[in-house]
Amino acid sequence: MVRSPAAWSLPSDSTRGGALAGTTCVARGSPEQGDRWSWHVVALHGGGAGSFRRNGGRSDDFGSRPSFAIARRGVDFEEVFALVARIETMRVLLALAAQGGWEVHHMDVKSAFLNRDLTKIVYVKQPPGVVVGNGDKVLKLRKALYGLRQAPRAWNFKLDKELIALGFVRSKLEHVVYRRSYKSSLLLVGVYVDDLVIYGPNVSDISWFKQEMKKKFSMSDLGLLSYYLGIEVKQGEDWITLSQCAYANKILENAGMTNCNSTATLMEAQLKLSKKMEDEVVRPTDYRSIIGSLRYLVNTRPDLAYSVGVVSRFMEAPSKAHWGAVKQILKYLKGTVGFGYKYAKGDELKPFLLGFSDSDFAEDVEDRKSTTGVVYFLGNNLVTWASQKQKIVALSSCEAEYVAGAVAACQGVWLSRLIGELVGNEGGVSKAAYG
Structure with missing residues (x-):
């Protein structure tokens, strides 16, 4: 949908400052025929159903990409995704926080995709209603825009670089979880694109991290974690609850x-x-x-x-x-x-992983495959569960149980190593599994 220039409204001041005031784009002469360019329309977002969303500096119409965008993967950009944490990892971190009596805080990065410098040259056409020079110029992007296919990945690289500069070490098993330890201090950060969830036993360390991030990016401090990915989180003195009411x-x-x-x-x-x-x-x-x-x-x-x-x-x-x-x-x-689900506080932070597996036998009337069930507890807190049809046809109930046990063992090894890495025990944590 194309709207008349009079219908356009500018983005918020914080976004416009990055997108239009020279930090994100700069005017250049029109490209000559035969040169290689990446074309996108810069959409200044207005309101109304079916119109451009007022979200600042996006280069597409609510997710749809212009048909004349010719950015080519491998030439104008490489990877396009931003890493996100597994939901099991979030539950593990919350279980650790509850068991240790930690506070869990939440921060959001404003206009996250406008913070990253591009590694490839990208030009954009001037949007209707905004004239630079005589209107015969294109805009060379200095930083990513919402809607550019490479923007999520570019932002992820930027955030990773800044967190490492603050002394954090990225997890080898979950690449969007970062750990920083110094003497008796411990700080964990989980990332979901532009949402940062901060875990730690010391409130002063959390406050320090927030101040450092505000120096690097425009941040929203949302205080104690209360809502995350559609999940309602409530924190008490001795417990943390999760629900989706x-x-x-x-x-x-x-x-x-x-x-x-x-x-x-x-x-x-x-x-x-x-x-x-x-x-x-x-x-x-x-x-x-x-x-x-x-x-x-x-x-x-x-x-x-x-x-x-x-x-x-x-x-x-x-x-x-x-x-x-x-x-x-x-x-x-x-x-x-x-x-x-409720995560309760433990006596001390000495994680013990306990898992159970089970299986039916040939209950699927179509292909006679069995169903595996797996659960794992961290201390007394349930952190992961799964029920899934097996990939092979088991010839006996014993074989079906072995398949379920193998699935549970794989999950247990990963969980043990992840939790050990988070708490500073590289050898993993104590674990037991029962079929």
Whole structure:
């Protein structure tokens, strides 16, 4: 959608200062035919449904890229992704914080993608309503813009460089977790693009880190962590709780089951679902949307893991029977919408990892594959859980249990090494696993 120049509104002062005042772009003469250029439209964001989002300095229309953008991977840019932490890592860090009685703080980087210098030359066309010179110039970017494909990766490199300069060491097992230790001081930082979550036993160390980051970037200090990636976090003196109450209510609203009756069971006993159910097919798009939402809800609801995993197998052509199983889960969710998980404080920070694995045998009526279940506790706190169909057909219940045990062992080795690295014990932490 192209709007008239009169309809454009400038971004916020903080963004405009970086994008238009010479720190992000500089005027250059029009390129001659035959030269290699990367073209993008600079969108100054206005409001309104379906219009350009007021988010500052983005070079696309709410995610869509102009058809005449000719940036080429391997020529104008290399990698395009920004690293993010696994959700299991977040739970491990929160469990460590709760067990040690630490505070967890949250910071956000304002206009993060405008902070990174580009490694390749990029020119952009002047946007409607903004005239530089006689209007015959293009703008050479000095720093990344929102919407440039290389912007996320460029920002990640910048942040990594600055954290290392502050004395942090990047984790070898989780590349967006950083650790800084000095004598008795310990500080951990988890990164999710432009969100920084800070963990540490000493509040003064956290305050020092915040001040240093404010010197390097324009930051928002959000105080104690309370909301992160749709997860509600509450911190008490001896506990930390995770829940997705608002998200669960939104799922019920989208499914049209806000006023449904609740139930105490997730699935009917001995329920056998098949891809060849001979009843009416429901809309796959609606089914997939609800399943995707439920799968994200599993991040704080281990009780939903198995049932959501089962109904996820039929997203290609769901039938009324499959939708009935999903409605059963939603009815259970209605009665447990406030459920979550609680991490309690321990006596001392000496992590002990305890895992369990289990398996059924040939319960899938389509291919007779078994289902693996794995959980791990850090002390008394549950940090990871999974329920997934096995990749092979087990010929006996013993073989199915061995497959589940192997999955649990792999997860346990990774967790042990990660936790050991975080607390300064390179050999890993003590662990035990039971099938």
